[in-house]
Amino acid sequence: MSDTLIKVEGVSKKFCRSLKRSLWYGMQDLGSELLGQRHSRNDQLRLNEFWAVKDVSFELKRGECLGLIGCNGAGKSTLLRMLNGLIKPDSGRIEMRGKIGALIALGAGFNPILSGRENIYVNASIIGLGKREIDKKIDEIIDFAELSEFIDMPVQNYSSGMQVRLGFAVASSLNPDILLLDEVMAVGDMNFAIKCFNRMDRLIKNTAVIFVSHSMPQVSRIASDVLLMERGAALVQGKGVAEGIDAYYGMVDAIPNFALEGAVSIETIAINGEPYVKQPIVVRRLEDLRISCRLQVAPEHRRVSLYLAFYNIEQTNVAEFLEDEPTAIVNRSGNVKVTVTIPRVNFSKGTYSLVVGINDLDTGHILMRIQSAAFFQVIGKRAVWSSFQLEGRLEQLP
Amino acid sequence: MPPVPVTVYSPDSSLHNPLLMLRDMFRDLLAGRELAWRLAVRDINAQYRQSILGILWAFVGPVTSTATWLFLSGAGIINVGKTELPYPIYVLTGTMIWSIFTEALNAPLNQTRSASGMLAKLNFPREAVIISGIYQILFNAAIKVVLLLVSLLVVGINPGWGLLLFPLGILSLLLVGTSLGLLITPVGMLYSDVGRAVAVLLQFLMYVSPVIFPLPKSGWALTLFKLNPLTPLIATTRDWLTGFPPADLGTFLAVNGVALLLLLIAWLAYRLSMPIIIERMSA
Incomplete structure (x- = not known):
């Protein structure tokens, strides 16, 4: 069938922003409805109305x-x-x-x-x-x-x-x-x-x-x-x-919010070479994901480390980039540039946000952690329930 | 396969197709019967489940106000004219009948208000809300009538065959109350002023109805009583209950006829206004 x-x-519908006016319009509509002429003036908005x-x-x-x-x-x-x-x-x-x-x-x-x-x-x-x-x-x-x-x-x-x-x-x-x-x-x-x-x-x-x-x-x-x-x-x-x-x-509005700020600030973040401004950066599934940061680090912190976390749209932490033995990032001039490459990224289709964290390697203190530092959108063929769509080989056995 | 029902929603007023509208009205009334019953049972159950005295509360109000008036007249604070009935019975029947009327008048607005959450979210025959209110009033009225009959028996008044017509009196009170109440519901749902005004008006109305004071013998007060359409309703209902021949059956019937017409108009207005009211209430 x-x-x-x-x-x-x-189909259109208007709503009113002000309650007092809304009630009064209700009275007017009631009147015209009872007189059998509801459809008049329907394409115009009255004061404080908008198209819902x-x-x-x-x-x-x-x-x-x-x-x-x-x-x-x-x-x-x-x-x-x-x-x-x-x-x-x-x-x-x-x-x-x-x-x-x-x-x-x-x-x-x-x-x-x-x-x-x-x-x-x-x-x-x-x-x-x-x-x-x-x-x-x-x-x-x-x-x-x-x-x-x-x-x-x-x-x-x-x-x-x-x-x-x-x-x-x-x-x-x-x-x-x-x-x-x-x-x-x-x-x-x-x-x-x-x-x-x-x-x-x-x-x-x-x-x-x-x-x-x-x-x-x-x-x-x-x-x-x-x-x-x-x-x-x-x-x-x-x-x-x-x-x-x-x-x-x-459509997700991507405004980074600063969670804990210490002696470090991020100058720019780029994903796959494209500087992040406000719109999520488009990433194709199973391509390499390259995240580059330019940081300002205060001179007293001589060796720092970096980690990344990935959140999905429901604000759940779905993945992290964290080395078992952190690579030391040496701070010579206060200007530091780093790039993290994640090969053949297998996030499933959807938008993810990036959390950037910087720790002092010598003292172990957290210097900075920025929530939603950047957004990227993974384009894929299929929509999947989970955040990862794993690659694998299926073989039929004889 | 049975024909598929087709529903059309458009901005046009349903009044453009009155026949279709009338058909829908009665169809919904029929479809809403069972739901109305369920809602009434639900509300009555819920009302009494959290109470020890339960049903007794239905006549606590009229009984205490009777007691008040008996005290006032007994102590000579007010001077009530002569009544053919013993005054206690006059006041008791009056307040009981009056309370049935006021309940009926208030029910449509109150019921619609308390069901507003449901009305805003679910589509069901809107008539069910009103009918459920009527069921509840009938239930309360039944309790009151039992009390009235018992007290008549105690005083030794024999209602005679008029008692058989007494339910008609109750129904006409319900009819007039419901049609007036339903008429003010659309505006009352938008503005709370209506509910307040009704409460004030009812107080005044009670004193120009033969509830506590008998019909004045002459003067402007008599004219006021005579102009009040509730007077024949209350008087006739009381007469049937207490075994007097009704004084003014013609007006009684006329008031009912007008009320019936009013009910149809009010029902129409209620139906038409529902989507508009729901739109102005939040979901």
């Missing part, structure tokens, strides 16, 4: 999944809320065919005093299940949430992870034609996350999915299409999920 389930044509979503169009068929990505405040959630029918577009048109399921606010409508079981009934009714359907599904839901021991305990005594698990179990028990997902994968512990993914994989086959996430590995795994938003507008869209993710990584 390849029928188009979602059709979005030139501007002229977005796309279509999605059954079995396709649109990865909706962008920085915070790019308009992803607003678009999702319009698709869910919670708010009306200010211009354009949205057509949705089939039953809509949303995994957005897990556990919205839970009452903390009531037991898990009671809340399942309430929550499932909210998403449109009838009593008989719930009766049929309740054991499966409890089972999936792994809460059979605690199901008759008030939800207020659940840990936040347990609440989200229950929310996910209920919300995903629906069999929709269209599924809207907003950052739901960041739930629960590892085991549960894997279970969620398996269930998602099953759901996705027969649905049109819109998946909002900041986790690019997840997007690259699930999405068949991509829509990168910036300030309400579509920046990149189409089948090229990899390009979209690259463009998103390229």
